[in-house]
Amino acid sequence: MDAMTTAECIHVYQHSRLQSESFTPEAVAAAYVAGLAALQEKAEADKPLTLEELEKMGGKPVWIVEYPKWGHWELSEYGEDYLEDRDPDFYGMTAPESIPDPLGKYGLHALGWLAYKKEPEVTQDGKPG
Structure with a gap:
């Protein structure tokens, strides 16, 4: 999985279901950081170790x-x-x-x-x- 550009991240954020008045911007950012970390970990786990x-x-x-x-x-x-x-x-x-x-x-x-x-x-x- 390639790294997302800043513009792609903004697009995902703007069209996200996480946007809500009940979520603070910090909570949304933390959710995205955790999600991206999980995706990166999965992608790395599928590659052979050096x-x-x-x-x-x-x-x-x-x-x-x-x-x-x-x-x-x-x-x-x-x-x-x-x-x-x-x-x-x-x-x-x-x-x-x-x-x-x-x-x-x-x-x-x-x-x-x-x-x-x-x-x-x-x-x-x-x-x-």
């Missing part, structure tokens, strides 16, 4: 996508443990389009892997989104 972000996920559950399970939760006390037994060079490695990979899912090569903050929704073509 390796740097993954290393900071110690103590937090991570959805790992890799062969043969193609999706499972892991929880580690130290974020570096998520990289143990996995080659960082294969992180996000996709299957070449010219060579169909019958094992691939999420668009990954059988050796590729990804990590997410939450289980991503998967489209019909097997890719997150």
Whole structure:
């Protein structure tokens, strides 16, 4: 989701059902800030973590996508443990389009892997989104 321009924010505010004499401008602004933060958090959760972000996920559950399970939760006390037994060079490695990979899912090569903050929704073509 792209960031909204100031003009778009003003348009949404002007046409909002939140406008009411019973709401203060501060309450409306707080509602929008909370809503936009929630949308941003959701958009970020649907994207794969970077390796740097993954290393900071110690103590937090991570959805790992890799062969043969193609999706499972892991929880580690130290974020570096998520990289143990996995080659960082294969992180996000996709299957070449010219060579169909019958094992691939999420668009990954059988050796590729990804990590997410939450289980991503998967489209019909097997890719997150």
